[in-house]
Amino acid sequence: MSKEVNFSINNGNNTGGSNNNNNSITGDWNFINSIAHTKSTVTVAQGSDELKSVTVSDYVTKNNTGTIKITPIKLYTQIYHIQ
Numbered sequence: 001m002s003k004e005v006n007f008s009i010n011n012g013n014n015t016g017g018s019n020n021n022n023n024s025i026t027g028d029w030n031f032i033n034s035i036a037h038t039k040s041t042v043t044v045a046q047g048s049d050e051l052k053s054v055t056v057s058d059y060v061t062k063n064n065t066g067t068i069k070i071t072p073i074k075l076y077t078q079i080y081h082i083q
Contacts, residue, residue: 025070026070026071026072027069027070028067028068028069029067029068029069029070030066030067030068031064031065031066031067031068031077032064033060033061033062033064034060034061034064035059035060035061036057036058036059037057037058038055038056038057038058039054039055039056039057040054040055041053041054041055066078
């Protein structure tokens, strides 16, 4: 029996898992989506002038297919489609 998981990256912390009470993430998982919340800031200064650019992105992939196998020492992925 496969588990379903989504992986989310928020401020560099990865989270994911199932809704059961088992804290182990080892096993075979169906890849259902990927979520990202990103922010990039670039500041350039020359003399007394300063230019700052901030880019913020939020996205969720859809129509995903694939599997992820997690063992105690490795992560195996076989992603077929990400949109």
